[in-house]
Amino acid sequence: MAENPEESAAAQETAATLDPAAAKNAQLLALLQRLFGADAFRDVETPYGLLTVTTTREQIHGIIASLQQDQELQLNFLTTMCGIHYPENAGQELGMVYHLHSLVHNVRLRIKIYFPIADPVVPTLTDLYATANWMEREAYDFYGIIFTGHPNLIRILNVEDMDYHPMRREYALEDGTREDKTDLFFGR
């Protein structure tokens, strides 16, 4: 493997610039533990510099509301939220991943929640963030996650009469009910 000084210098520079970011992550983690207790989160890690915590769906609304009001780090920008599906995690198959961002302090947070596919109910964030409206509709459309309290939880990107939630892992990329394409020569 070629060891160029350019790459290791770049790595050192990255480490140096990560240090203020690492300090902010530590400050954020301390804030989270102070506001919600250390038991509120599990699987605390910092992949690629972004503090990631896992919590429960019972607490998620309260956590995001408190972070929105908190003046110390002002995590009041909801960057994005998306669903995810791990079929092998019995009892925790579906998940939602929220990305928060503090524009003032330039620190980001990723919060994950997992819940069973038999009971895919999560509280809505539309009362906190207007942007959650369509994001939750997209998660409902793709994964079938029901957001209680959402003003208009209908499909947003797929046709209204679609009767399954296509991003779930059990569904193939193509519509299995099509009869006009034959797999004979394509070996799908």
Add this chain to the structure above:
Amino acid sequence: MAVNDALEGTHKIVQEAREQQQHSGLIPTLNDFSQELTTLNLGPTHPATHGIFQNILQMDGERIISGVPTIGYIHRAFEKIAERRPFYQITPLTDRMNYCSSPINNMGWHMTVEKLLGVTVPKRAQYMRVIAMELARITDHLICNSILGVDTGAFTGFLYVFQEREKVYEIYEEICGARLTTNMGRVGGMERDFTAVAIQKLRDWLKTFPAVMREFEAMFTRNRIFMDRTANVGPITAERALNYGFTGPNLRAAGVDYDVRVMNPYSSYEDFEFEIPVGTKGDTYDRFLVRNEEIWQSLRIINQALENLPEGPFHADAPHYYLPPKQAVYKNMEALIYHFKIIMGEIEAPVGEVYHSVEGGNGELGFYLVSDGGRTPYRLHFRRPCFIYYQAYPEMVVGSSLSDAIVTLSSMNVIAGELDA
């Protein structure tokens, strides 16, 4: 007052006559009509909406009372497709999101994968990427602003700047072979160095474009009619914009100076000196001005990048991820093996999740990539700025007239490809 004595006493003052008629009940007044709301279907295929999305508007005469947008007409299931494709095959998908500024999407995706894999891109490739991205930003803003002019009835500006956009297409063609959906660059850098022809075309364009831009600005910026059509039209406050997740020129027009290039610099943006234009009222005129000024700032960046383009390789030394040159594949065993492994997708990707965002033409374009170590992503979510801020459209047009609604929609730069993915 009659001009001629013979006409004295033969005329009626129109206004007095009308009042008499109204009082006598011959002409109905506005109060006689019951409050009837009209439902107007704006779209999905409508020449003024610049893309396929529908708005069902409830109107009281000319005023809009409420609107219900429907999107998804160009939903192509990119997030599902991406779960089936090796990393380099996802780049063409990213082209087709904000197709007016494909290079930005491409580079953002490559940087996400490089972050996951831990690949460091050399300086020359980073500067080349910056040039491509800023060219894309300029062309995206040119489309938005010139078509905003077309929507107000001014076609000439559109013609002038599209000629310049055509020249940028030729530059893209020199760099990567394609004009619109560029599929530019690779994981680890660029696929080829800038040829002498590309650099020459770029220099020529940089010489001629500023004059065209000044002409465009002279036509619109202090034009009385344009200002009347766009000032105070479709405003949004900074607080509402932040709550809606606005980013990009729409947010900066509302007064918040959030730019991903400055807040989380990537690809050597910290080396360049540029300003972030910010508006005050968040109305259509502010959005127009912010985009115009961003074009000038992008020109500054391109000039700086071109003047200081460092020597060196145009790609990282990462044989596991970057395709070897074809001549080597035919002669060299290691190159053949690397080529085979990369194309078949048998690369060693770490297990992990990464979120990376770039400043797209419309705002923070984010990629949330969850990898399970396999050849394809386990989950790839695109944070698409258009999808997020288009939600605010009904709120922005309530109370305005239909023509104002068209102009507001145009100034928000809603690209259907990025809306739906």
